[in-house]
Amino acid sequence: TQDTMNFAGQVAIITGAGGGLGRLYALELAARGAAVVVNDLGGSVDGSGSSATAAETVVEEIKATGGRAIANAADVTDEAAVNAMVAEAVEAFGRVDILINNAGILRDKSFAKMEMANWNKVVDVHLNGAALCTKAVWNVMKEQGYGRIIMTTSPSGIYGNFGQANYGAAKAGLWGMMNTLGLEGAKSNIHVNCIAPSAGTRMTETIMDAGTLKMLAPENITPAVVFLCSQAAPTRKVLVAAAGTYTLAEMVETQGIHLAEGDRTPEAIAANWGRISDRTDAEPVNSAMEGVAKLVKAMANA
Ligand code: NAI
Structure with a gap:
């Protein structure tokens, strides 16, 4: 029988993989045989600045343990750079089996105080960035007749969180994108899912206490994401992962009532x-x- 959690011969692109969760996904997929494109713009949590070293450092880590990887510093909001990244992946490794849309930033403010520039930037990186990366791999995957795409949503996106109207909207948008792309990709064996993590990373270290952060070790998210990257992955599902607990989040509709014409007031x-x-x-x-x-x-x- 085939080992579906072995990724030998497969190629993965992981955005925002220079640190935090993305780095762990990259290390694990590489350890399981995948060739990995480690993308990271290398900026700060609020999306300012950039540096190529974040991605390069992770590539060095992978190579040191005998894995295959290339670094890429594309800004996921830059269409030309994203297309070049995918072209580079295909040139280096011949195909693209997996895309993990993981790059992200935070610009939290209560809505009353939020400037639209901070709304736009957050939506641009999470939602438009994921759309650009997905668009760039979509036809490659269709031609292969195989693909696994992971969107990174968030409890903030599916349930809401004070001070995160921009981030929550972007994260819910990724869930919406998954719902349609999962339908459109089905006949080409392209499965699209969401991970909704909670983890102690630089993104959350200033908003959670030390005890909570310790419980929320980012290593707990990796098995869920590797599963979603695998041949055994479901499609159009939201896998919630935190502190070793894994649940499925689903939108449901009630049975409701039917009102007769004339009674619809x-x-x-x-x-x-x-x-x-x-x-x-x-x-x-x-x-x-x-x-x-x-x-x-x-x-x-x-
Ligand atoms: P992180 O800040 O360590 O990782 C995000 C990475 O994305 C950084 O390395 C950053 O340089 C990169 N990045 C940012 N903008 C980029 C751009 N325009 N182009 C390319 N790369 C860019 O934070 P963390 O926690 O690892 O976040 C990973 C993902 O998980 C994000 O999408 C985040 O919103 C999401 N998430 C994290 C949660 C948590 O509890 N840590 C909760 C829910 C979602």
Whole structure:
């Protein structure tokens, strides 16, 4: 039987892999045989500055243990640089099996105090950056008939977090992108999933206490991401990982109510709010089209 957690012959591009979580993913995939493109702009947590050494240092670490890797300092928001990165990966290693969209920054502020420049920058790096990288590998993966793409969402993106309207919106956007790309990639065996990590890294070290940070060792996230990179990966799922606990986050819709024509008033919505929001038998909807089909069927039965 085939060892699906062995990545020999596979090629992975990992953005923001010069430190934090991305570095750990790069080391583990390389140790399991993948050739890795270690991308990192090498800036600070708020996205200012840049340095090529972050990515290069991780490449040296991988090479020191006999692995294969190349460094890349592309800014994920720079379309030409991202396209060049993917071209370089294909030239060096012949294919691209895995893309981990991991690069990210923080510019937290309550919404009242948030400047739109800080909204735009955060959305640009997380959401548009992931779109550019995904777009650049998409046709390569389609032609291969194989691909594994990981979006890095966040509990802030799926549940909200005070002071992170920009970051939460970008992270929720990645989840939205996954939902559609998973549908579009299915027939080419391109699986698209989200990881929602909580981990002690430079990004969180100033906002969590020492005890919490210790519990949230970033090493706990790596197995979840390696699984999502593998042939055994599901598709269109959000895997939540923190402190050794792994859960699935899913959007569900309640059974709700159907109001007859003529009864469709805001008063009726208010009067029935308890039933509309009742979670008994709530279930996920697999796609927008399936949601409509379900409604049509329910109407026909009514
Ligand atoms: P980190 O700051 O150590 O890693 C992010 C990396 O992305 C950095 O090395 C940075 O240089 C790189 N980067 C930033 N902008 C870039 C750009 N434009 N182009 C290329 N590289 C760029 O932080 P951490 O925690 O490892 O974050 C990794 C990912 O996980 C991020 O997307 C973050 O939002 C996400 N995340 C982290 C959580 C945590 O608890 N640490 C929680 C939820 C999500």
